[in-house]
Amino acid sequence: MVGEGNVRSHPAELISFGRDATPLHEGSADVVALPGSTAEVAAVVQVANRRGLALIPRGAGTNLAAATVPIGGGIVMSLTRMDQVLEVNRGEMLAVVQPGVTTAELGRAADRVGLFYPPDPGSRETCTIGGNIATNAGGLRGLKYGVTRDYVLGLELVLASGETIRTGGRLIKDVAGYDLTRLIVGSEGTLGVVTEATLALRPRPEASTTGVAYFAELAHAAAAVDAILAFGVLPATLEFLDDVCIGVVEDYAGLGLRRDAGALLLFGDDGTEASARLCVEQMAEICRAGGALEITTASQIAEAEDLLAARRCTLPALARVAPITILEDVAVPRPRLVEMVEAVAEITEKLGLACGTFGHAGDGNLHPTLLLERDDKRARQAAEQAVARIFAKAIELGGTISGEHGIGLTKKPYLVDQLGADHLALLQRVKTAFDPAGILNPAKLGS
Numbered sequence: 001m002v003g004e005g006n007v008r009s010h011p012a013e014l015i016s017f018g019r020d021a022t023p024l025h026e027g028s029a030d031v032v033a034l035p036g037s038t039a040e041v042a043a044v045v046q047v048a049n050r051r052g053l054a055l056i057p058r059g060a061g062t063n064l065a066a067a068t069v070p071i072g073g074g075i076v077m078s079l080t081r082m083d084q085v086l087e088v089n090r091g092e093m094l095a096v097v098q099p100g101v102t103t104a105e106l107g108r109a110a111d112r113v114g115l116f117y118p119p120d121p122g123s124r125e126t127c128t129i130g131g132n133i134a135t136n137a138g139g140l141r142g143l144k145y146g147v148t149r150d151y152v153l154g155l156e157l158v159l160a161s162g163e164t165i166r167t168g169g170r171l172i173k174d175v176a177g178y179d180l181t182r183l184i185v186g187s188e189g190t191l192g193v194v195t196e197a198t199l200a201l202r203p204r205p206e207a208s209t210t211g212v213a214y215f216a217e218l219a220h221a222a223a224a225v226d227a228i229l230a231f232g233v234l235p236a237t238l239e240f241l242d243d244v245c246i247g248v249v250e251d252y253a254g255l256g257l258r259r260d261a262g263a264l265l266l267f268g269d270d271g272t273e274a275s276a277r278l279c280v281e282q283m284a285e286i287c288r289a290g291g292a293l294e295i296t297t298a299s300q301i302a303e304a305e306d307l308l309a310a311r312r313c314t315l316p317a318l319a320r321v322a323p324i325t326i327l328e329d330v331a332v333p334r335p336r337l338v339e340m341v342e343a344v345a346e347i348t349e350k351l352g353l354a355c356g357t358f359g360h361a362g363d364g365n366l367h368p369t370l371l372l373e374r375d376d377k378r379a380r381q382a383a384e385q386a387v388a389r390i391f392a393k394a395i396e397l398g399g400t401i402s403g404e405h406g407i408g409l410t411k412k413p414y415l416v417d418q419l420g421a422d423h424l425a426l427l428q429r430v431k432t433a434f435d436p437a438g439i440l441n442p443a444k445l446g447s
């Protein structure tokens with residue numbers, strides 16, 4: 001159905017498709033299919049449905065929740081061959097793309113006509129739009145620009161039955177029927193296979209500026225974030241790194257970051273040259289008043305890009321110092337950020353775990369990353385306890401167990417703690433309505 005050259009079935013070829021970017025989780029696909037068109041996707045899904053075979057849609061496999069791990073075997077469907085930007089329309093300010101286009105490639109295609117695709121996951125050079133839609137990916141610009149869901153106008157979707165439907169379209173306003181587009185966004189490959197997406201674009205900002213403030217403690221940086229937002233600015237970037245992350249990023253990228261600081265706040269804005277500069281100056285002033293040890297601002301776009309690139313490489317930089325990195329993704333209401341940061345420090349310290357924390361401070365979204373040696377059984381058990389306690393604390397503070405990475409296999413046991421049994425049962429009924437035989441990404445969301 002997809003052409004002989006587009007099937008992988010040799011055990012050695014299947015190994016990488018049994019895993020994704022999540023450590024400690026591994027499954028085993030029976031076969032991998034790489035379709036090249038919607039018709040080929042539909043043909044494979046129809047057969048899977050008829051024979052009751054599991055089918056796991058997969059983009060670049062960069063997710064951090066074991067969302068593509070095929071634990072019960074089945075067909076892994078890699079959408080990476082469907083990698084065409086079909087249209088970029090300047091007048092309508094939208095793009096139509098196949099699911100295997102990377103986020104960065106869409107960004108470059110928009111840039112070529114003076115437009116801009118704001119969602120900006122750290123993995124943008126590798127991850128795909130299909131994966132971004134299925135996880136509702138966020139990123140470094142979430143505070144000002146929102147997340148993937150805010151840009152999805154319409155989808156083409158192959159259902160579990162093999163039928164192809166379209167949701168939404170090219171319209172900004174369209175309230176005909178339930179909003180299935182939004183339901184599919186974040187559904188983690190459990191309700192259908194996305195085969196095409198129509199995405200809203202924005203005018204490309206004229207300039208962007210970035211600054212760095214160093215603080216003695218992470219709590220001081222979090223307090224500065226509160227003060228910045230209370231002042232009434234809405235910056236494009238408000239990211240933080242703790243001392244562990246500053247050290248590993250500096251080792252990796254060699255940007256001259258200050259290693260003796262307890263925390264770093266990366267702040268930035270875009271817009272006209274004057275507005276971006278003003279916003280960054282205002283934020284720098286607020287950080288200074290909040291006790292920052294030192295502040296630097298990047299005047300050139302290239303310099304600003306270097307700083308953002310350094311922030312994006314935090315996870316790979318952490319992965320260089322420990323073979324196993326368990327990265328969590330809780331989010332809390334912004335005023336509770338300091339409490340959450342302090343709770344993570346207390347939990348990991350009590351359990352004797354090494355941890356680096358970074359995240360999207362403006363969104364209240366933290367990535368505490370536990371650093372483990374490969375064969376340390378004690379540390380693994382302690383890490384499980386730490387994760388459970390971190391989730392419980394996030395829920396207690398009115399937050400969520402996942403701000404942007406999704407539920408996958410790793411967070412599924414904790415979902416009921418956040419949603420409650422009735423809510424979870426409704427999700428399961430929605431799943432059954434879309435996929436009665438339960439073939440799409442089984443054992444994940446909705447199962």
Ligand SMILES: Cc1cc2nc3c(=O)[nH]c(=O)nc-3n(C[C@H](O)[C@H](O)[C@H](O)COP(=O)(O)OP(=O)(O)OC[C@H]3O[C@@H](n4cnc5c(N)ncnc54)[C@H](O)[C@@H]3O)c2cc1C
Pocket residue numbers: 020021056057058059060061062063064067068079099120121122123126127128129130131132133134135136137138139140187188189190192193194195315316404405441
């Ligand atoms: C270094 C690093 C940095 C990261 N930074 C961020 C960040 O800043 N923000 C963020 O949100 N995430 C981040 N991530 C996580 C990850 O990159 C995102 O979740 C991304 O959206 C996954 O895209 P993917 O193409 O790799 O999808 P995959 O990992 O292949 O799949 C993810 C999910 O999408 C489903 N899926 C994939 N394609 C389709 C399709 N066509 N139709 C239906 N379902 C599909 C899969 O079944 C699975 O459930 C980061 C990961 C890494 C490794």
